[in-house]
Amino acid sequence: MPTLHEKVAIITGSSRGIGAETALTLARAGARVVINYLQNRQAADDVCLTITQEGGKCIAVQADVSKSADVRRLFATTIEHFGKIDILVNSAGILIFKQIAEFTDEEFDRILDINLKSIFYTLREASQCLADNGRIINISSTVTRLMLPKYGAYAASKGAVEQLSRILAREVGDRGITVNTVSPGPVFTDMFRADKTEEDFQRMAAMSSLGRIGEVDDIAQIVLFLASDAARWVTGQDVGANGGMI
Numbered sequence: 001m002p003t004l005h006e007k008v009a010i011i012t013g014s015s016r017g018i019g020a021e022t023a024l025t026l027a028r029a030g031a032r033v034v035i036n037y038l039q040n041r042q043a044a045d046d047v048c049l050t051i052t053q054e055g056g057k058c059i060a061v062q063a064d065v066s067k068s069a070d071v072r073r074l075f076a077t078t079i080e081h082f083g084k085i086d087i088l089v090n091s092a093g094i095l096i097f098k099q100i101a102e103f104t105d106e107e108f109d110r111i112l113d114i115n116l117k118s119i120f121y122t123l124r125e126a127s128q129c130l131a132d133n134g135r136i137i138n139i140s141s142t143v144t145r146l147m148l149p150k151y152g153a154y155a156a157s158k159g160a161v162e163q164l165s166r167i168l169a170r171e172v173g174d175r176g177i178t179v180n181t182v183s184p185g186p187v188f189t190d191m192f193r194a195d196k197t198e199e200d201f202q203r204m205a206a207m208s209s210l211g212r213i214g215e216v217d218d219i220a221q222i223v224l225f226l227a228s229d230a231a232r233w234v235t236g237q238d239v240g241a242n243g244g245m246i
Contacts, residue, residue, distance in 0.1 A: 002228030005030035008082040009227065010074065012036045012065050012122060013092025015043035017189035018139060021216035022089055022223050023047055027056035029224055031087065034078045035060040038092075057082075065092050065118035075125045087227045088126045090119050090138040090161075095191055100152045108153055115157035123168050123179075133176035135227045138165050139219075140181040142242040158183075162238055169236035178235035180226050185242025187214040209244025218243075 009026050013019040015037035024047065027033045033051060035058060037044035044060040051058040061077050063070040078085050094114045096107050119138055126136055143151045144159040162181050169179035186192060186204045192213075205213050222241050225231055240246065 001029055002224055002230050003030050004087070004224075004227060007031045007086040007227075008034070008078065008084050009087035009089065010034045010036060010078055010085060010122075011089040011091055012074075012118065013038075014089075015040050015047060015060075017091070017191060018184070018187060018216050018219050019089070019091030020047045021220040022091060023058075024050060025217070025220040025224050026087070026089075026227060027051040027058060028054065029228070031227075032057040032082050034058070034074070034082075036063055036065065036074060036092070038062070038064055065090075065122060066113040068121045068124075071118070071121040071125050075129050079129065084131050085126070085129055085134070086131050087135045088122060088130065088137070089223055089227070090122055090136075092118055093139065093191075095151075095154050095194075097150045097195060098153075099150050103153055111153045111157050115154070116160050119161050119164060123164060127168065127172055130172075130177055133232070134178075135231070136165070136168070136177065136179040137223050137226045138162075138179075138181045140165075140183040140238060142183045142185040142240060142245055144183065145240075145246050165238075166236045173235060176232075178226070178231065180231075180234060180236070181238045182219060182222050182226070183238055183240050183242070184219050185214060185240075185245040187216060187219060189216060207245050208242065212243065214241065214243060 009031045011023045014023040048058040063074040141158045143155045
C-alpha cells in the first residue's frame with residue numbers, strides 16, 4: 001500500500017459514499033484526514049470514529065463548499081489544527097436526473113453550485129494554501145464521455161471540472177503539485193441507488209467489461225495512488241474508473 005505518513009488531506013463530501021471510503025483509505029495509509037460534511041454531522045462523526053479507533057487522526061468540519069467563505073474557513077481550520085494541507089480530494093456532488101427540457105433554473109443553479117462552483121472555490125484556495133508537492137484529485141464521471149439522456153446538466157458540470165483540473169495542473173506544476181481527475185462509472189452509493197430498479201442495476205452491470213457495478217473501494221484505491229508519491233509524474237490526467245464501460 002502507498003504510504004501517506006503525516007500527510008494532511010481534506011476530502012470534501014466525505015461523510016458517506018466515495019468520499020467516506022476515500023477518507024478511510026487515506027487514513028489507513030497514514031494521512032491525517034479532514035472530513036467535510038454539509039448537514040449530516042452524525043455520519044461525519046461515524047467516519048471519524050472509525051478512523052480514530054484504527055489509530056488514525058481525524059477532524060470533522062462542517063462547510064458548504066459551494067460558498068467561498070465556507071471554503072476559506074475549511075482550509076483555515078485544517079491549517080489551524082494540522083499545520084498544513086498536502087492533499088485535496090473533491091468528492092462533494094449531486095445528481096439531478098432529468099431531461100434538459102424538464103430542468104428548472106433553480107435545479108440547474110444547484111447542480112452548478114455543488115458540482116462546479118465548489119470545485120472552483122476549493123481549487124482557488126488550494127492553489128494558494130497547498131504545500132509544495134501536494135496532490136489534488138477531483139471526482140468527475142464517465143458520463144462526460146457518453147450520450148445518456150437525463151444526465152445533461154450533471155455531465156456538463158463534470159466536464160467543466162475536468163477542464164479546470166487540466167488547466168490548474170499547468171498553473172501549479174512548478175511547485176510539484178499534481179492535479180488529476182478520476183471518472184467513475186456506476187458505483188454503488190446512495191446517490192447512485194436512488195430511483196433505480198434491479199433491472200437498471202443489471203443493465204448497467206452488463207455495460208462493464210468486468211460484468212459488475214463498481215464499489216466505493218474501487219475508486220478510493222485509485223485516489224490513494226494519485227495522492228501518493230508514486231503518482232508524482234501523473235498530472236493533468238483523467239483516470240477512467242469504470243470497469244471498461246467505455
